[in-house]
Amino acid sequence: MIPSTIEPLLSVSDLAKSYGANEILKGVNFSIKAGEVKAILGASGSGKSTMLRLIALLERADRGEIVLAGRRLGVDDRRGKETAASERQLAYQRRDVGMVFQQFNLFPHMDALHNVALALTVVQNVRRREALEAAAEMLNRVGLGNRSHKYPRELSGGQQQRVAIARALVLNPSVLLFDEPTSALDVELVGEVLKVMESLAAEGMTMIVVTHEIGFAKRVADEVLMFDRGSIIEQADPETFFGSPAHERTRSFLSHVR
Template sequence: MSDSTEQPILRVKNLQKSYGHNPVLKGVDFEIQRGQVKAVLGPSGSGKSTMLRLMALLETADDGEIYLESKRIGVAERKGHFVPLSERAMAHQRADIGMVFQKFNLFPHLNALHNVMVGMTTVRKTHKKEAEKTAHEMLARVGLANRAHAFPSELSGGQQQRVAIARALVMNPKVLLFDEPTSALDPELVGEVLEVMESLAREGMTMVVVTHEVKFAQRVASEVLMFDGGYIIEQSAPEQFFGNPQHERTRKFLSHVH
């Protein structure tokens, strides 16, 4: 666990986002210390995934600020005003914030090894031989050393998600974001993905995990957050969150997911 006097590694202030006339985030403040795991719970449509996409610089916020290691990201200052970064500069900042999606998002025409390598060679400009070595090591780390040359169509959903985790890890991200990483999996495949995530937590990876896996949140999270209606309405340690939730909406939600 990190020293609470440290600056948070990732912090957002007053994050707001609407789609058309539908406000999805209405002013979210969030921070995570290095080495923490934060689990984010809440009903569908409450803004959880949108927050992750904004933090990963995959979408642009309508208002608010995002800081990584105390430096504001996603924008550059020009003559006293903040303007969006160029796509090239944005790609380099994105590489510091890994994202694992619900639906894997692997390239179907690339095998597991090349899916893991592609970010290193295109964004980090890593030499192909070095990228291949690192990709093999990372596939071994997620238990897929013997599946390097398999294509996504030849892998189970759990194996595809582990390839996606390896693809994020090889970029050596400072923070790793997970957007319901097990919700598209058959129940018997969920455990193999959660096992990899738990090992990452033990190794000190900083993670924000949007999930409905309550037992995972209880075991692994440093803190658990409850999202509802575009706001974070409750945030506490797992013992408090699950044992004595303060907000009526949290109590109602937990009664349905338990």
């Protein structure tokens, strides 16, 4: 884990992305300090998930920069001139950015323990025994120590998502991204995932959370951002954001999700 500083841990500047003629992100700017939680709201197609994928280096931005702990991601500047990072360099840089997706993406032929340990053995070349020990610790952390030898088909959706969170955590990322982590869950299973996320926030994990869970954003976020058509149109603390939003689009969105 990268040490906390008073400067932003992660900053995004003028981030833009298009697919053909469809401009998804139109120059996004924001930053987050170590230990903070940012909640991101917005309608489907507003660019929220695309931004997370760019930060996680799963796609390349068309323009802009992402800086994590003073290091620009997605580029190679070792020779004094910035060029696009190779796939090998991207894989190395991704280790500091964890991501939890809407879908759990677990390997069905592996139990929970080995799904989590795989991240260490493949990404960081950790020895198998050490990886399994770390995986067991992370499953305990998300409340699944007694389910470590269950296969995905034997777990509920909420339990599978908690395994996915453990898989992201085991790499000890500096920042953890969540892309609507409860959207694929039945209503009665949402709470168990949010409880884990709240505990991570209380422990000081730096988190960027795309969500429609208004209660979670009110309780946990340090700041809430509103996306609309590829831009951030509002950014405020939860009390201000939900109590007296300045933008009409924000007010309209909140009236529907509430």
